Amino acid sequence: GEDVEQSLFLSVREGDSSVINCTYTDSSSTYLYWYKQEPGAGLQLLTYIFSNMDMKQDQRLTVLLNKKDKHLSLRIADTQTGDSAIYFCAEPNSGNTPLVFGKGTRLSVIA
């Protein structure tokens, strides 16, 4: 079945860039997603990338996709304390239906 792997923790200084990495297994995924979860809150979609793209930029966020290696990354430029949260990589289950999530990467931003 589908499996999504992420490193569990990342700590960066305020103003630095953060890079969160993810590997996935389903090569037929048409889209790949990044969600953000703040403490006590539900998940919020940050961005997604279509599988025929290798990069997508959205303000401070840059998504890189290496389809050959099934590797996805999320770069946050000029990381702020408000970016502290858990970031989940997700891919659709086969058939473009429910999302399969990784365990999440907890980003801590040090002032």
Place this chain on the structure above:
Amino acid sequence: DTGVSQNPRHKITKRGQNVTFRCDPISEHNRLYWYRQTLGQGPEFLTYFQNEAQLEKSRLLSDRFSAERPKGSFSTLEIQRTEQGDSAMYLCASSLALEGPNTEAFFGQGTRLTVV
């Protein structure tokens, strides 16, 4: 529309009791999903509906778990004979099934269940 609404936000129950959670999706969304999230884990898919049809239920954790969406609007998730291992956050999400990136799945804030 205020987004996906889940009730209650917190539920404490004694082992062996039945519990029912409610999810009100975004009104025009035809898909509704239930996930469970335990501490330190990502959301784990349980089941989903398209309108009132339950399209996938094999991932429900046991036969003690059931879900309904009788009129294609709100949904309920019931856990019978709760066990301590059922303690978790239960998340609901909804989306509009169209071509494209399955459109954005909007999540509610979840119902946190504690079984004592």
